[in-house]
Amino acid sequence: MTDRPIYLDHQATTPLDPRVLDAMMPFLTDQFGNPGSAHAYGQAASRAVSAARRHVAHLIGAKNPIEIVFTSGATEANHLAIVGGSLAARPHGGHVVTTTIEHKAVLAACQFLVDHHGYTCTRVDVDSHGSVRPDDVIAALKPDTVLVSVMHANNEIGTIQRIEAIAEVVHHRRILMHTDAAQSAGYSLIDTSGLDADFVSLSAHKLYGPKGIGALFVRGRTRLTALQTGGGQERGLRAGTLNVPAIVGFGAAAALITTDAVTPNGEIRALRDRLAQRLCNAIPGATVNGHPRRRLPGNLSITLPAIEAADLLDHMPTLAASTGSACNTGSAEPSHVLTAIGLSRAAARRTLRLGLGRTTTGSDIDLALKMIVGAAAHPLMACTPVGGIDQFR
Ligand SMILES: Cc1ncc(COP(=O)(O)O)c(C=O)c1O
Incomplete structure (x- = not known):
């Protein structure tokens, strides 16, 4: 492993746990049945899917496994919840509310409603920590609002929202509540009964x-218009032959979390804090983005003075990290999340996202620190300093 780059990009994706691969292997080989078939092969596959559904339900505290609808990932789950949920609620109105820091899958689903179904959409601003104020959501509600979508944890700056406080107001007005929990479920931070959301999006590779596998939690009898129809799979909410090996893998990954067979969050958080502290000490003027406490244990978003993050990463091929979000990679546009929390476009471009995970070690952190500090001190790295960022946000 030592000759491979240090992986600090766990918000983009996580490595497959070898125990998950072991669980999947039989379903990639001799257990190849279609769970829709009545014979022995089909029934073996069907039992495996049911077990996986129970594990995923258990991970998020869903009362009934039937509330889990398997999808191809959180992107599809977000579209199904936002577009399918809003279309089912069309008789009650045509307005949706979301926030300025959502993943592009959510923003695009809301925009799809606007462009193709005549809905209107309000994007609520966040504060400088990336927190959504419940009062701002209340202010955005209209008599014809049918759905509110607020992400649970942000994939760039790690801020965790108080979904339960937002859901309380939203439900009081009989409006649907959706949350994208792709980033937080792996830390076991989701409990659907506590969050009180009607729809929760999940992704296995996080x-x-x-x-290529995810799920949408659909509470009880909440109405949803299917976006993909066909063979009636997944209670008619998502047609298509089930991806059995991937579903089994998702279930196995969920079961590892609920049985505490994984690195505790506290250990990941301690390494993250150590890295943040040392980077801030070594690079005067560096600032950490996101909420100081309500944040993902493994996320560190740090804005550096006078260094473009993309140049810095080019200089460190042995460190796999990201500038802003992976979804923005390849785009010259600065991250919409970073500008939404008040960073200038220049400061956003000087921001590095370091995502720690279960396999991150203390020596990974020490090496990453050495690399970043060394690269930042390189004379070719310096660009014109921009004033006004030397405060903690
Ligand atoms: C918050 C959030 N939502 C949705 C997605 C998309 O998930 P998937 O890759 O499963 O479609 C991601 C992944 O980048 C994410 O971080």
């Missing part, structure tokens, strides 16, 4: 499971 929690050491395979890519």
